[in-house]
Amino acid sequence: MSTIVLLAVTGLGLGALYFLVAAGLSLIWGLMRVLNFAHGAFFTVASYAAWSASQALASASPWLQWFVALLVGMVTGGLFATLSEAVLIRPLYQRHIGQVLVTVGLALATVALVEGGFGSDPRPVSMPAWMSATSPLFGAAIANTRIVAIVAAALVLLLLLFFLRRTRYGLIVRAGVENRAMVSALGIDVQRAFTLVFAIGGTAAGLAGVLAATYYGTIDPARGTSMLISAFIVVVIGGLGSITGSALAAVIVGLLQQFLNFYAATGVGDFAVVILLAVVLLVRPAGLLGASS
């Protein structure tokens, strides 16, 4: 029993990180039809910015250090994303191959620059003692970092749903996912919604960058890329443009990986995720909760 709880919470924690990256990816694709390969770079830059901030505050209290790092990571992710959209992606409006190339280039360049500046080895992160401790849950000792990631992702999900369903910009984004041209034909500057979506997606990826550092206890220049791949899988399984779909798929993928890697053999879980992706693409090409058509 305690093993199952442990695996479930660990899987959910992983799913939480996937979701935070996938949410922005999904909205960006849904609204702008941009496959944003730079999304992992937002994650990576944010985690290194957060790490640097917490180093600079080494003498402050661990909680203050952590919260400042969290804030720095989110702001960095949001700003980096906004800037990338304005400088690299906007000029290539509707030139999809160009956008793919430019975001792939940005991703590669970012990883190289981070490795140049900080080295390619993982670096340990400091965090409040409570974070690295465990809490008992149904007989299992659950690492608090998992709980933090899950709670944060759940909050982000709620905030995103509120944004999408209850605000005017959310309405614009939902309509824009369906038919961008018609939104502008109603007198709405869709470009501004694009920029906002990039900012939101980058902020969520930045949050994921900081939480992943806490989750794994290290930062690593390569982690953004592997997160991006998992997030792409989550987005496709959940349905492009659907936030609840991404949340659902992130949970499924996280749990599947944990349980099969444990009960079958290491690697089986990751393989199963790829099989699941293939099955979804064949049976429901629009994804679990994607709009079919």
Next chain:
Amino acid sequence: MNARAPLLELHDLRVTIGESQILQGVSFTVREGGITGLLGRNGVGKTTTLRGILGLVPRTGSVTLAQAELTALATYEIVRRGVGYVPEDRDVFAGLSVEENLRLAERPGAAHRYDLVYELFPELRERAAQRAGTLSGGQQQMVSLARALLNADNRILLIDEPTKGLAPLIVKRVADALRRAAEVATILLVEQNLAVAHRLVKDVIVLDQGRVVFSGDVEELIGDPVLARRYLGLAAAREVH
């Protein structure tokens, strides 16, 4: 006949998509008030003309609204100058509710004519919470028309085949709505149903192969079987005669 002021003027509008020149220099004037018809056979460029006015397709030439040049503006800026659009495919947002479709169309700073919209289409109030994608074709057309009618500062409405594919009863209601709409804004109407066009329209512009081939009074066009057949096609000519 008192000369009404020109409201919308196109001068040498050209649209090229890929290799094909779809509009080859379209020039016409829509005068203030009433409904002006934009007619022509299938595929002559009526929809492209409306999309060109709105900047939804790349174009050259000039489009002015009340003497103000629109061609350099983005689509959303053109619309904010007071242009309403009812596209050929209705283009309601299927995943949004009726109420959300209308709310999205509300332009900030303008007065919103919900009273007029609900007077013409009371079912939109009853179905406010329904997803627009689950409405019938006629109801979707009502949503699309309502979005254009909603903003009280719209000066001209570009309406593309609003009766296409609708049952006769709904066609009549749409026609009535257009007549009411014409009391509050100028309308440029693309309409393939000649009986409807005949009833609503006074000035007509006829396109053929990307060019204006006729511009004048509707009676002059429809009253002349040879002209009607040449510009509107045989079936269309039979419809009225």
